Amino acid sequence: MSGHLAPGAVATDGAADFCRTCALSSVCAMVGYGKPELSPLHSLMEHLGPYRAGEAVFHQGDPFEAVYAVRAGTVKTRQLDHQGREHVLGFFLPGEVIGLDAIYPDRFPCDAVALDDAQFCRFSFPAMSVLATRQPAVQRHLFRLISRPLGAARLLAGDHSADERLAAFLVDLGERHAVRGFSGTHYQLSMSRSDIASYLSLAAETVSRTLSRFRAKGLVAIKGRVLHLRDQQQLRELGQNLLAA
Amino acid sequence: MNHAIQIPEFDPALIARYDMAGPRYTSYPTAPQFRGDFDERALRSAIQASNEEPIPRPLSIYVHVPFCVSPCFYCGCNRIITRDVGKADRYLERLYREIELVAKLFDRDRQVTQLHFGGGTPNFLDVPRMQELMGVLARHFSFSVERNREFGIEIDPRFADADYIRGMGELGFNRISVGIQDFDPAVQAAVNRIQSVAQTREVLEAARASGFRSTSVDLIYGLPRQTVAGFERTLGEVVALAPDRVAVYAYAHLPEMFKAQRQIDAAELPDPATRLALIGRALARLDEAGYAYVGMDHFARTDDELVVAQRAGTLQRNFQGYSTHGECDIVGLGVSAIGRIGDSYSQSARDLTGYYAALDNGRLPVARGLALVEDDLIRREAIGQLMCYGELDMIAFGEHRGIVFAEYFAAELERLHALAGDGLVTLDERTIRVTPRGRLLLRIVAMCFDAYLGKAAPTRFSRAI
Numbered sequence: 001m002s003g004h005l006a007p008g009a010v011a012t013d014g015a016a017d018f019c020r021t022c023a024l025s026s027v028c029a030m031v032g033y034g035k036p037e038l039s040p041l042h043s044l045m046e047h048l049g050p051y052r053a054g055e056a057v058f059h060q061g062d063p064f065e066a067v068y069a070v071r072a073g074t075v076k077t078r079q080l081d082h083q084g085r086e087h088v089l090g091f092f093l094p095g096e097v098i099g100l101d102a103i104y105p106d107r108f109p110c111d112a113v114a115l116d117d118a119q120f121c122r123f124s125f126p127a128m129s130v131l132a133t134r135q136p137a138v139q140r141h142l143f144r145l146i147s148r149p150l151g152a153a154r155l156l157a158g159d160h161s162a163d164e165r166l167a168a169f170l171v172d173l174g175e176r177h178a179v180r181g182f183s184g185t186h187y188q189l190s191m192s193r194s195d196i197a198s199y200l201s202l203a204a205e206t207v208s209r210t211l212s213r214f215r216a217k218g219l220v221a222i223k224g225r226v227l228h229l230r231d232q233q234q235l236r237e238l239g240q241n242l243l244a245a
Numbered sequence: 246m247n248h249a250i251q252i253p254e255f256d257p258a259l260i261a262r263y264d265m266a267g268p269r270y271t272s273y274p275t276a277p278q279f280r281g282d283f284d285e286r287a288l289r290s291a292i293q294a295s296n297e298e299p300i301p302r303p304l305s306i307y308v309h310v311p312f313c314v315s316p317c318f319y320c321g322c323n324r325i326i327t328r329d330v331g332k333a334d335r336y337l338e339r340l341y342r343e344i345e346l347v348a349k350l351f352d353r354d355r356q357v358t359q360l361h362f363g364g365g366t367p368n369f370l371d372v373p374r375m376q377e378l379m380g381v382l383a384r385h386f387s388f389s390v391e392r393n394r395e396f397g398i399e400i401d402p403r404f405a406d407a408d409y410i411r412g413m414g415e416l417g418f419n420r421i422s423v424g425i426q427d428f429d430p431a432v433q434a435a436v437n438r439i440q441s442v443a444q445t446r447e448v449l450e451a452a453r454a455s456g457f458r459s460t461s462v463d464l465i466y467g468l469p470r471q472t473v474a475g476f477e478r479t480l481g482e483v484v485a486l487a488p489d490r491v492a493v494y495a496y497a498h499l500p501e502m503f504k505a506q507r508q509i510d511a512a513e514l515p516d517p518a519t520r521l522a523l524i525g526r527a528l529a530r531l532d533e534a535g536y537a538y539v540g541m542d543h544f545a546r547t548d549d550e551l552v553v554a555q556r557a558g559t560l561q562r563n564f565q566g567y568s569t570h571g572e573c574d575i576v577g578l579g580v581s582a583i584g585r586i587g588d589s590y591s592q593s594a595r596d597l598t599g600y601y602a603a604l605d606n607g608r609l610p611v612a613r614g615l616a617l618v619e620d621d622l623i624r625r626e627a628i629g630q631l632m633c634y635g636e637l638d639m640i641a642f643g644e645h646r647g648i649v650f651a652e653y654f655a656a657e658l659e660r661l662h663a664l665a666g667d668g669l670v671t672l673d674e675r676t677i678r679v680t681p682r683g684r685l686l687l688r689i690v691a692m693c694f695d696a697y698l699g700k701a702a703p704t705r706f707s708r709a710i
Contacts, residue, residue: 192297205354208300215300222299 049119064102073118074190088198168239253684267688273625283614291589305359309579312369348385372412407451414455429475466523467496469513635679
């Protein structure tokens with residue numbers, strides 16, 4: 001599938017919000033997507049998907065050839081241990097980029113699995129590298145992306161209570177939704193409770209018990225998978241040790 | 246939301262005009278819409294998805310005991326007439342297999358906050374068998390230990406004494422539902438159910454003495470040989486028994502569907518005017534005695550949790566009628582049992598042969614079901630809202646569901662306007678309100694939102710009144 005992008009690197013196929021907020025949109029803008037005279041550069045990026053829930057975009061051990069920006073849907077990255085147990089490493093929303101941590105080992109350290117119908121922009125890494133040597137602005141942007149601290153590591157590390165972990169997780173997800181132009185206080189949890197539990201190193205029951213407690217305190221309202229952060233302030237305070245200032 | 250609870254207004258002429266077949270909407274879509282392609286895999290994945298919600302819903306278990314010692318001629322339930330307890334043992338063997346198979350699909354932290362034994366006649370099982378069955382359930386599921394858990398059992402007082410009821414109390418049951426139908430001896434003879442007031446009182450008193458928190462009785466109007474005077478006496482005796490809830494069902498004579506009903510002489514059935522007078526007397530007498538009309542067939546004391554829930558806006562429709570535990574996933578166990586997991590319904594094989602065959606091969610006995618689509622969910626909510634509260638705020642509903650109500654339900658609103666002309670509902674820009682005159686015809690109002698009516702082959706439902 002090839003992408004048709006309008007001037008300003010804004011997609012014309014209903015994903016305008018996606019491009020505006022995509023971590024790689026400036027790369028698209030810098031290489032002049034939408035300018036026909038630069039069409040050779042289109043080999044840099046292609047559209048992939050839709051992938052159905054449960055389908056993998058790439059697998060652990062696959063050679064690293066590209067990074068993937070989520071266009072639509074939600075994606076988790078995970079590793080399977082020797083016993084076949086799943087360890088969820090992170091969740092990715094539209095506009096977020098997966099695969100940057102594969103640059104050094106040259107192989108993907110994890111699987112990336114769609115949690116609902118998901119679509120991607122696949123950026124060929126060899127092409128990006130060539131581009132980066134020619135355009136310093138692209139290089140600077142890539143360096144910045146790679147060195148951006150990963151929230152996942154922070155949430156997993158250290159001795160934090162279930163309340164702290166979960167509060168930080170919900171606030172962080174809300175903020176990421178808000179950055180993408182969605183509601184930061186009403187959003188759908190596309191990930192299952194065992195995914196959340198695995199990601200936060202908690203038992204599934206603990207996730208539910210903690211959420212029930214938050215609900216009883218009026219911090220959140222939950223119906224099915226739809227979450228409403230009713231008291232973001234208090235949740236932020238609860239999770240402050242895990243959240244970026 | 247303030248739900249004004251209205252006393253229904255009894256308008257015989259209006260009710261006679263709408264005396265037509267209609268579903269009770271204990272589920273939407275209704276059971277005739279369930280499909281054979283909803284199979285074991287579909288059920289397993291519905292359960293899996295329900296486990297994976299951030300806060301998985303607690304469980305409500307329904308156990309079907311299909312056996313009866315003797316046939317009541319009015320009955321349209323799925324049951325097997327036998328005196329052979331050996332049949333029960335063969336059934337229990339399969340039921341235990343089903344419990345084992347089903348329970349392990351649910352995460353262990355999902356507590357059972359509601360349990361209901363229906364039939365058939367649950368008290369066909371004696372105390373030791375009930376003990377064993379409750380033990381198996383408790384071992385495989387996580388029973389809630391909270392005081393507000395609801396463990397209910399339907400009892401036929403002709404085959405239960407005070408000792409039996411005490412035994413059920415010790416097993417954890419705290420709600421009892423007792424069939425009466427009518428105390429009039431002429432009616433009892435015509436329907437083959439001879440049951441004295443004394444037998445019924447013994448069971449209800451034993452239940453109260455054994456710590457049961459709620460007692461409920463069922464009556465039926467429209468039975469053969471029923472008269473207004475006789476039913477009036479029955480109502481007086483029922484009021485004296487002081488149950489917390491009373492259900493008054495309409496008898497639907499469908500002998501071509503229910504074999505037992507062929508024993509009933511159609512010539513002995515009350516005429517439409519008498520039927521109306523019977524329900525009219527029931528409404529008046531129960532109102533006098535301080536019972537509130539919850540909706541459809543159900544009445545309850547004003548301090549009963551159903552009435553409290555109705556005022557609080559937390560009442561839900563379920564297979565037993567109305568429930569305060571609507572947030573549960575319903576696990577149906579036993580032959581013909583219906584479950585409701587997440588956005589799905591499923592029903593087990595309706596005959597013992599099919600039910601046994603599945604379990605003997607290690608398969609779940611699901612025979613049919615339905616995975617609800619968005620339109621079903623929207624309509625289920627609208628129907629539930631009207632059934633529980635007799636009122637629907639179209640603006641709020643539309644915002645909550647992400648639809649423009651007036652557009653989405655344009656055809657339905659047209660149908661409602663016709664009912665408004667007859668005074669069943671009032672309609673303004675914002676609210677659909679069932680009038681006191683329309684409250685007894687809730688089914689007719691709800692039918693306006695049923696997308697399946699008229700679509701498929703006509704299905705037989707019992708009459709609206």
